[in-house]
Amino acid sequence: MAHPERFLLAGVMGWPVMHSRSPKIHNFWLAKYGIAGTYVPLAIRPEGLRAALRALPALGFAGCNLTIPHKEAAFEIVDRVDPLARRIGAINCVVVAADGSLDGYNHDGFGYIQSIVEAYPDWRADAGPIVVIGAGGGARAVLASLVDRGAQEIRLVNRSAERAQALAKEFGPPIEAAPWKERHAALAGAAMLINTTSQGMAGQPALDLALDTLPVSAVVSDIIYVPRETPLLAAARSRGNRTVNGLGMLLHQARPAFHAWFGVMPEITAELRAMIEATI
Ligand SMILES: NC(=O)c1ccc[n+]([C@@H]2O[C@H](COP(=O)([O-])OP(=O)(O)OC[C@H]3O[C@@H](n4cnc5c(N)ncnc54)[C@H](OP(=O)(O)O)[C@@H]3O)[C@@H](O)[C@H]2O)c1
Structure with missing residues (x-):
């Protein structure tokens, strides 16, 4: 779908921002779907976030993504927040409405x-x-989506x-908090294990977690993608668990944003995945 009469704009606001892979993802799709436009990294200091967001309509932007450290602050600035984002307590996407509101x-x-x-x-929550x-920002998004998918029992360890x-109290059942020292034992009988901490990320120590009691049938996922295989995922794979990094x-969260700005729900192709993997 081409819009020759208009050059479409979107971007990602962060501080710093140049590490973001979002420009590569969205510009790949703009080219693939023949849309005249671009997606740019926007280095915005925290104190400039409000002015930057309010400038989007005048600059003709369809919207933007938000990355560290802006996800919570932007939540307070925009005009409307959708119910899921409200539960999560942060936004990672802004869409400029026809009247210029956000x-x-x-x-x-x-x-x-x-x-x-x-x-x-065949996975089921x-x-x-x-x-x-x-129990940080990533955890809040994962927990809200697991609850919405019908998870019956979530053991939250931080x-x-x-x-x-506090998070278990705020979200309510099926989330129950378990003490950090019981994290190893909490894996007994689990169908799924998810790491949402920064432990295992490049430059960080591995997550201190013994997998002995985790059933081999459990899916193990880590929301970290640098490196592609964290020590947790390597340990899980070597004992026979299915893993997801x-x-x-990262790729899938970009799809509804692209759809909201540009009117096409884009596909994650092998070419796109390989292109982003090559940056890791
Ligand atoms: N794939 C994606 O699209 C995606 C999206 C969002 C985030 N992420 C990744 O998820 C990770 C967390 O991001 P976030 O935004 O949720 O960060 P965050 O809000 O700062 O939360 C960090 C979490 O890590 C825990 N933690 C930090 N140091 C620890 C340590 N030494 N031992 C045990 N736990 C520790 C924190 O525990 P305390 O509460 O005790 O400090 C907290 O639960 C990052 O690696 C980020 O890149 C990936």
Whole structure:
């Protein structure tokens, strides 16, 4: 679909921002679908976020993504926040409405679920207990989407116990907080294990977690994608568990944003995946 009468614009606001793979993903799709437009990295200091977001309509932007450290602050600035993003408490996508007002969305949870279903089409959130490690922003998106997919039991474990307890209280059943020291034992009988902490990311130590009690039938996922295989995923794979890394989450969260801005729900092709993998 071409729009020769208009050059379409979107971008990602972050500080720093040049590490973001989003421009590569969206520009790949703009070219693939023959849409005249571009997606740019926007280095926005925290103190400039409000002005930058409010400038989007005047600049003719269809919207933008938000990355660290703007996801929570932008939530407070936009005019409307959709219900899922409200539960998550952060937005990663802004869409400029026809009247110039701003709508906020969070597509991380959608991206997460799609990445699992893409890897294992028979996966079900209600197949058994799910252990989630971590209680930060990534965890909130993953937890909200798991609950919406019908998860029956989620054991939430975080280094800072009070953060897990507060999150379990806020989200309610089926999420229950378990103490950090019981994280190894919490894996007994689990159908799924998800790491949402920064542990295992390039430059960080591995997640301190013994997998001995985890059933070999469990799916193990890590929302980290640098490196492509974290020590947790390597350990899980070597004992026979099915694994999923965070790259699919990154790729899939971009799809509804592209659709909202440019009117096409884009596909994740092998070529796109290989192009992004080559940057890791
Ligand atoms: N694939 C994707 O699209 C995607 C999307 C979002 C995030 N991510 C990745 O997810 C990871 C977390 O991001 P986030 O935004 O959720 O970060 P965040 O909000 O800062 O949360 C960090 C989490 O890691 C835990 N943590 C940090 N250091 C730890 C340690 N030494 N031992 C145990 N736990 C530790 C924190 O526990 P405390 O509460 O105790 O500090 C917290 O639960 C990052 O690697 C990020 O790149 C990927």
